[in-house]
Amino acid sequence: MKIRISGGRVIDPANGVDARQDLFIADGRIVQCGETPDGFTPDEIIDARERVVCPGLVDLRAHCREPGQESKATIASETRAAAGAGITTLCNPPDTDPVVDSAAVAALLQRRAERGGMARIVPMGALTLGLAGAQLSEMSALKEAGCAGVSNDIYPVENNLVMRRALEYAATFDLTVFIRPQDHHLVNKGCAHEGAVSTRLGLPGIPTAAETVAVASHLALIEQTGARAHFNLISSERAAQMIARAQHDGLPVTADACAHQLHLTDKDVLDFDSQCHVSPPLRSQRDRDGLRRWLNHGAITAICSDHQPHERDAKLAPFSATATGISALETLLPLSLKLVDEGVLSLSAVIACLTSRPARILGIEAGTLTPGTQADVCVFDPGAWWTLDHQSMRSQGHNTPFLGWEMKGRVTHTLLKGRIVHRLAGGED
């Protein structure tokens, strides 16, 4: 199968490409950009005029709920939603049931995604057995089985000695440790950012220190061990600043933020909207602006979805009694593109935050259009407006505060290993 994607603005941040040209794909791999290769006769031509052609998006954090919580979502349903959103690689956190603390579960996740053929899953391995925070997982085996890193996710590792050993052991195999910084004692029973809104609504607050204390203690251990680490879901300006300082000091750390944290604030909780019940909580305007600034200055280098699909009932209760999280795959690209319109980042920087940089954080071959690499490609119309509604959503979870929002930027084609896995219905080709 040979495909020519013709006349689009090709943005490939890893190779410093941003130009109007054709992209040629054969046998599942990128052939080249620009001139037609000798003897290349395409089986299909995708007309990409007025469109952006970029690497398939790499989502650092997306819960597909399988195995264990298939009533919320399945790998089949969520990889299909990913394809529709231009996402070709999903990193699935280890908190499945059973937990990804064995090679078998890691293999299962990848095999199920392969069978569906809509998007690739890169599993995140558990840092400790059963995520219990006590005994190290078999990290070498997890790496062999395809895990891009290890993480204890939101589950606490109370004992700093365990965390220190985990960092050292992971570094032995050149595995990155992914840290979701949260001091659970300081979180207590909190469900909203501790500030003016939690004060007004009488919701138990989560102080900024719940994040900064965890970032500080992990940074100290990273400095001690020299192990490489990545911070997931930074929500406060102060934590971003601490990570920037550590990077300046030469520590091998990176960080991401999720798309909704770059747009919403605790004010969106004012009507007790349970769709805005997320963890870490939506913080203040100042934090949101600070995250944007540190994204621009490079302390935060990737934007993820933190996709958490839920069944309808999970959000039908008083605010604090509802499940946390947003079904976010389908808003990842448009919410990120909104940062371009709002003057936060250039288009190529946004694409980098969604492709080459998360791929580098995961240490995987993806997120580029380099000749010879597998052809994961996203084609989108940056000027197309559409409305997020129940009809348009493909994820099994429809839990999102963005329902009814006008979104700008629509994916028209997604290619996984050179195969078209999504083609926008009604889109002219």
Place this chain on the structure above:
Amino acid sequence: MNKHNIQLDHKGRLRHFLTIEGLKRELLTDILDTAESFTSVTERTVKKVPLLRGKTIVNLFFEASTRTRTTFELAAKRLSADVLNINASISATTKGETLLDTLHNLEAMHCDMFVIRHPNSGAAHFIAQHAAPHVSIINAGDGSHAHPTQAMLDMFTIRRHKGAFHKLCVAIVGDVLHSRVARSQIHALSTLGVREIRVIAPRTLVPAAAETLGVHVYHDLREGLRDVDVVIMLRLQYERMRGASLPSEHEYYQLFGLTEDKLALARPDAIIMHPGPINRGVEIDSAVADGPRSVILQQVAHGTAVRMAIMSRAMQHEGAASAGEAPS
């Protein structure tokens, strides 16, 4: 709140009573005036008016309560409504039924008003958002968020003793962080235009951004009580002692317990209030609680008339009128 206020129908009449926040001064004053007229009813030998005859009111309590539930029941009966009391903490929800299912089941029995108490902040809002158009929701306390009927009976008590609000300085003493009563009182007092609201407590019991509510925060009881007209004491819950918020009852009483010598710093005609139930010797000395300036029992007595006023007002919204006439 920036969106449409779900407490009002589109003509601005009261439909639900969930929080004081966002309600206009005229509406609060109207409730107080209406309550004033109901006090005569509660003093008659036949203590009933037929305003809510044929209506069914459900007291749906997911948390224990004696005072609040009893006065709601009395208020409903004096308005000639039929009353159902459901102690939901030992009822369907313990069998796994969701809050919404409980609501819809009761709606199916053609109930017109729900008086709800729930341990989660926002529970009354949540139920109001999902209630049928003819149903009114009255918040009888949700988590640490609001207890608006308690605040209104406190305002009623203050007005009876002090007249106009605009000259008053009111101090709220104690666990403001966890207090739904304090939040509703602060909104009511500022809407009614008092001169100054003070909050007096150790830092562990003051919300993070208390100043944004329009109050002055004090950490010294003596300093905070100086020249106040009204002292509102809050109940100290014992679990605060376990959660590292306070070292001991003893130290709390030493520093923040209201005693006669500390009260001497307030204005000579200052009144003492407490939403109850009181902990003698923890937040208040018996000599003060039972003393001449205490209006604690009057607060309880006013509860019925004020709740009658709120219930009758909330049953005058559009949906209620049409549903009442057309049997479904």
